[in-house]
Amino acid sequence: MGKPxxxxxxxxxxxxxxxxxxxxxxxxxxxxxxxxxVLRGVVFAGAYWDPLPKMGLAAFVASMLKRGTTRYTHRExxxxxxxxxxxxxxxxxxxxxxFGGQALAxxxxxxxxxxxxxxxxxxxxxEEVEKRRDQILTSLDLQAQDPEAMAERTFDxxxxxxxxxxxxxxxxxxxxxxxxxxxxxxxxxxxxGPRHMILVVVGAVPPDDVVDLARRHLxxxxxxxxxxxxxxxxxxxxxxxxxxxxxxxxxxxxxxxLGVVGPSRRDPDxxxxxxxxxxxxxxxxxxxxxxxxxxxxxLAYYVYSNLxxxxxxxxWEIHAGVAPDNVPRAIELIVQEIRRFVQEPVTxxxxxxxxxxxxxxxxxxxxxxxxxxxxxLNMELYDLGLDYLQRYPDLVRGVTREAIxxxxxxxxxxxxxxxxxxxxxxxxxxxxxQGAPTPAWFAQKAT
Amino acid sequence: MTVIQPRTQDVLQTTxxxxxxxxxxxxxxxxxxxxxxxYRVGSRDEPTGRTGISHWVEHMLFKGTPQFPAGVLDKAxxxxxxxWNAFTYMDWTTYFETLPAEHxxxxxxxxxxxMVNALFDPKEVESERTVILSExxxxxxxxxxxxxxxxxxxxxxxxxxHHEVIGDVADLERMTREDLYDHYRTYYRPNNxxxxxxxxxxxxAILERIRRYFGDLEPGPEPPRLxxxxxxxxxxRRVEVRGPGETTFLQVAxxxxxxxxxxxxxxxxxxxxxxxxxxxxLFGSGITNHTSRLYQALVETRWAVGVGGSLSATVDPFLYWxxxxxxxxxxxxxxxxxxxxxxxxxxxxxxxxEELERARKQAQALFAYGSESITNQAYWLGYxxxxxxxxxxRSFLSRLQAVTADQVRQVARTYLxxxxxxxxxxxxxxxxxxG
Numbered sequence: 117m118g119k120p121x122x123x124x125x126x127x128x129x130x131x132x133x134x135x136x137x138x139x140x141x142x143x144x145x146x147x148x149x150x151x152x153x154v155l156r157g158v159v160f161a162g163a164y165w166d167p168l169p170k171m172g173l174a175a176f177v178a179s180m181l182k183r184g185t186t187r188y189t190h191r192e193x194x195x196x197x198x199x200x201x202x203x204x205x206x207x208x209x210x211x212x213x214x215f216g217g218q219a220l221a222x223x224x225x226x227x228x229x230x231x232x233x234x235x236x237x238x239x240x241x242x243e244e245v246e247k248r249r250d251q252i253l254t255s256l257d258l259q260a261q262d263p264e265a266m267a268e269r270t271f272d273x274x275x276x277x278x279x280x281x282x283x284x285x286x287x288x289x290x291x292x293x294x295x296x297x298x299x300x301x302x303x304x305x306x307x308x309g310p311r312h313m314i315l316v317v318v319g320a321v322p323p324d325d326v327v328d329l330a331r332r333h334l335x336x337x338x339x340x341x342x343x344x345x346x347x348x349x350x351x352x353x354x355x356x357x358x359x360x361x362x363x364x365x366x367x368x369x370x371x372x373x374l375g376v377v378g379p380s381r382r383d384p385d386x387x388x389x390x391x392x393x394x395x396x397x398x399x400x401x402x403x404x405x406x407x408x409x410x411x412x413x414x415l416a417y418y419v420y421s422n423l424x425x426x427x428x429x430x431x432w433e434i435h436a437g438v439a440p441d442n443v444p445r446a447i448e449l450i451v452q453e454i455r456r457f458v459q460e461p462v463t464x465x466x467x468x469x470x471x472x473x474x475x476x477x478x479x480x481x482x483x484x485x486x487x488x489x490x491x492x493l494n495m496e497l498y499d500l501g502l503d504y505l506q507r508y509p510d511l512v513r514g515v516t517r518e519a520i521x522x523x524x525x526x527x528x529x530x531x532x533x534x535x536x537x538x539x540x541x542x543x544x545x546x547x548x549x550q551g552a553p554t555p556a557w558f559a560q561k562a563t
Numbered sequence: 564m565t566v567i568q569p570r571t572q573d574v575l576q577t578t579x580x581x582x583x584x585x586x587x588x589x590x591x592x593x594x595x596x597x598x599x600x601x602y603r604v605g606s607r608d609e610p611t612g613r614t615g616i617s618h619w620v621e622h623m624l625f626k627g628t629p630q631f632p633a634g635v636l637d638k639a640x641x642x643x644x645x646x647w648n649a650f651t652y653m654d655w656t657t658y659f660e661t662l663p664a665e666h667x668x669x670x671x672x673x674x675x676x677x678m679v680n681a682l683f684d685p686k687e688v689e690s691e692r693t694v695i696l697s698e699x700x701x702x703x704x705x706x707x708x709x710x711x712x713x714x715x716x717x718x719x720x721x722x723x724x725h726h727e728v729i730g731d732v733a734d735l736e737r738m739t740r741e742d743l744y745d746h747y748r749t750y751y752r753p754n755n756x757x758x759x760x761x762x763x764x765x766x767x768a769i770l771e772r773i774r775r776y777f778g779d780l781e782p783g784p785e786p787p788r789l790x791x792x793x794x795x796x797x798x799x800r801r802v803e804v805r806g807p808g809e810t811t812f813l814q815v816a817x818x819x820x821x822x823x824x825x826x827x828x829x830x831x832x833x834x835x836x837x838x839x840x841x842x843x844x845l846f847g848s849g850i851t852n853h854t855s856r857l858y859q860a861l862v863e864t865r866w867a868v869g870v871g872g873s874l875s876a877t878v879d880p881f882l883y884w885x886x887x888x889x890x891x892x893x894x895x896x897x898x899x900x901x902x903x904x905x906x907x908x909x910x911x912x913x914x915x916x917e918e919l920e921r922a923r924k925q926a927q928a929l930f931a932y933g934s935e936s937i938t939n940q941a942y943w944l945g946y947x948x949x950x951x952x953x954x955x956x957r958s959f960l961s962r963l964q965a966v967t968a969d970q971v972r973q974v975a976r977t978y979l980x981x982x983x984x985x986x987x988x989x990x991x992x993x994x995x996x997x998g
Contacts, residue, residue, distance in 0.1 A: 149592045150935055151931040151934070151935070152928070152931050152932055152935065190853070191853070191854070194851060194853035194854050195854050197850075197851065198839075198840075198850055198851060198852070198853065198854045198921060198925065199854070199917070199920070199921045199924060199925075200924055200928065201840070201850055201924050201925040201926075201927065201928025201929060202850070202928065203849075203850055203851060218932060219928070220927075220928055220931060246865075247862075247863075247865060250865065250868050250890060250891070251868045251869065253891070254810055254868045254869075254888060254891065257808065257809040257810050257891075258706075258808065258810055260809075261706070261807055261808045261809075261994065262704070263704055364807070364994070365807065365994060366806060366807040366992075366994070367703075367704045367807065368699075368700035368701070368703035368704055369697065369700035369701045369703070369704050399637075399638070399641050400634065400637030400638045400640075400641045401625070401634075401637040407634065410694060411633065411634065411690070412690070413690070414689070414690030414691065414692070414693040414694050415693065415697070416694070416697055417694055417695075417697045417698040417701055418701075437697065437700075437701050438697060439693075439696070439697055439700060469638055469641065469642050470641075472642045472643070472644070473641045473642055473643070473644050474644065475644060476642070476643045476644020476645065476662075476663050476666070477644035477645075477646075478644065479593065479594050479595060479644075479663055480595055480644060480645065480646070480661060480662075480663065482593075483593045483595050483936065483937060484935050484936050485935060539704075
């Protein structure tokens with residue numbers, strides 16, 4: 117074989133981190149072999165701030181940013197981006213609105229100017245608001261017919277109950293209908309601002325140029341009224357296993373989402389949970405779950421587990437898509453695996469495998485600008501430190517079988533699971549509480 | 564303006580004595596190698612009664628060999644941190660592994676091994692039958708799968724592009740282990756395969772290892788092909804699908820040139836200015852399409868809430884698809900008339916210079932984004948060999964840059980004919996409960 121290429125993991129030596137005077141943190145890393153740049157970041161204007169009768173407001177606002185600003189019309193913004201093959205996207209999450217973009221290196225100045233325009237000066241033209249409303253309503257109609265999406269929404273609602281994480285970021289047809297242009301304008305004015313904003317740029321542009329551009333377009337942004345991100349209330353444990361079924365007739369397959377509340381990304385439990393999760397439902401072909409439910413029983417095309425750790429305690433959940441008749445059996449097999457997961461430690465071999473996989477995956481995940489940009493954003497958003505990737509191998513090696521078992525027990529209780537199923541009728545489903553959560557359901561929980 | 568030159572001068576191509584084509588592209592920028600093996604077999608090789616067999620065979624190749632029993636395979640890859648997958652398409656089936664460079668032998672060993680030694684254990688065949696039926700049921704949950712399947716079947720009465728890659732339930736329920744094994748033995752041969760690697764390797768050294776693992780595999784007879792060209796279409800065909808939901812979809816499928824046809828490049832430009840840039844990269848995000856003609860004419864006017872297009876480089880002529888999500892207050896017939904007005908305008912007036920310029924710049928950007936991932940680079944090596952050759956990819960940008968307004972107008976006139984299309988409508992029967 118040829119000489120192995122020398123590529124150091126990104127670290128404090130080559131990640132440029134600058135805090136602008138208004139609080140925005142800019143992270144940049146140069147990749148001279150590349151022809152393009154990737155941009156990622158967050159502003160703290162997520163769905164947490166949605167009033168209950170207007171669920172979906174933050175997502176509506178985020179989706180309007182490119183539909184007209186004080187300097188450019190909707191058409192002009194897309195013309196600038198599309199005629200250069202560039203992209204700029206926004207997506208509202210619970211805490212944050214995330215943004216991402218990509219362009220040829222020569223177009224970074226344009227991309228950053230558009231980022232600043234869209235974040236700071238959207239105008240919410242009335243006609244564009246209505247066009248966008250049509251699109252949101254159609255996507256909600258489609259979602260109501262999508263078993264996986266409905267199982268996921270219902271799972272969040274029964275798992276988090278009266279915690280704000282129970283609420284769907286995308287809202288409901290009823291709430292989207294009540295949102296006025298004024299609501300959009302007010303939400304934007306109050307919640308968009310530089311407080312805790314992060315901007316990451318990775319690619320073929322020298323970091324000093326990135327910082328100059330960020331200063332030019334974003335450093336004079338002031339929003340003194342922008343509120344601090346709120347502290348979340350604790351999540352109350354479930355009284356026992358809670359089930360709910362959303363019938364969607366005339367579909368071929370039912371979707372199951374089953375799980376518990378997991379750790380946040382900053383929690384010391386995160387890494388043992390992540391390695392344990394890999395053994396449970398990811399490693400190889402979907403881990404132990406894939407082996408039992410798909411390979412041995414042939415019940416499902418997919419069954420996997422996912423650790424949704426973010427700024428707060430995200431769900432630790434298992435997804436499966438199965439024929440309606442197989443729903444009870446699939447749930448039984450999954451719960452059996454959860455029992456095993458909390459009863460006995462994972463084997464030496466399993467732990468060795470997932471550690472080896474996690475370490476080997478690192479260079480692969482950093483192969484592209486997008487991969488590096490995501491890693492940098494995580495370092496900043498979750499206070500992991502600029503040397504996190506360099507420390508990561510030792511952190512992984514330090515996780516023990518006992519730590520995984522203890523962590524599994526801290527979160528998983530086979531007697532206290534949230535289980536949501538959506539799709540056609542299945543054997544026994546008639547005795548489950550039925551129907552997707554509605555705005556009224558949330559209003560009632562809140563009182 | 565920076566013009567991104569594809570780094571293609573250094574591709575090494577060779578054919579082993581047993582007929583295996585090898586394409587190597589050293590890229591030293593990251594300690595990663597992506598390994599792809601492509602077989603010239605897909606749903607176009609499936610006669611009635613065997614639909615879905617290529618995809619099922621692909622699944623069985625994950626079910627083990629004597630050397631790598633089921634389960635061992637996945638874990639061996641995962642342990643390196645690498646990832647792998649396989650895809651079955653109409654024209655081909657491909658398997659890839661992207662790994663830390665020092666583990667490349669694992670990919671070479673296991674792909675050479677499962678080209679000939681896959682077990683097809685009868686018990687595994689049965690358990691996979693339900694998995695594939697479940698995969699199909701998952702697709703059937705999607706209105707656009709149900710509609711697309713009918714449109715495609717209406718477009719191809721004779722040619723085997725008639726059926727979906729996943730296959731028909733009737734065949735999935737009846738095919739036997741012997742059917743699957745025959746299909747495997749017929750098409751999985753070194754002389755029916757292309758091996759493509761990109762990443763951090765020395766070409767001479769890696770070629771030696773390729774010879775070691777693949778060199779002794781027996782070639783087979785030239786695999787049979789179904790020669791069933793589609794006869795000319797003599798009038799518009801319409802299909803209707805009713806199903807749950809609140810949303811109407813309109814799909815219009817025009818006959819399109821095959822990937823190796825010189826018309827394919829003007830067709831790509833045509834598609835990109837009608838429905839937005841065509842992203843032929845396997846991975847990575849695309850570019851939005853709000854400046855495209857149909858978005859402007861249909862979505863901006865609130866006749867539709869979304870529009871998209873798709874064009875693929877295929878071995879035989881396939882379809883250019885336009886898929887429209889109809890506005891809840893509008894009817895598909897009125898929408899189709901507006902679509903026809905736009906197409907007529909393009910056929911008469913041709914594209915504007917700035918539209919051509921935009922299509923070029925978009926293609927160039929997508930090309931640059933795609934070149935950054937080693938996995939995508941290796942994908943392109945093999946993919947272009949399936950319907951043309953690597954020169955197709957090498958000359959991709961220059962051929963696209965050379966497309967003229969006149970050529971675009973010409974392909975619009977040739978291919979976007981109402982009597983050469985299928986119009987499909989998904990009519991929702993309701994079922995959402997609001998409130």
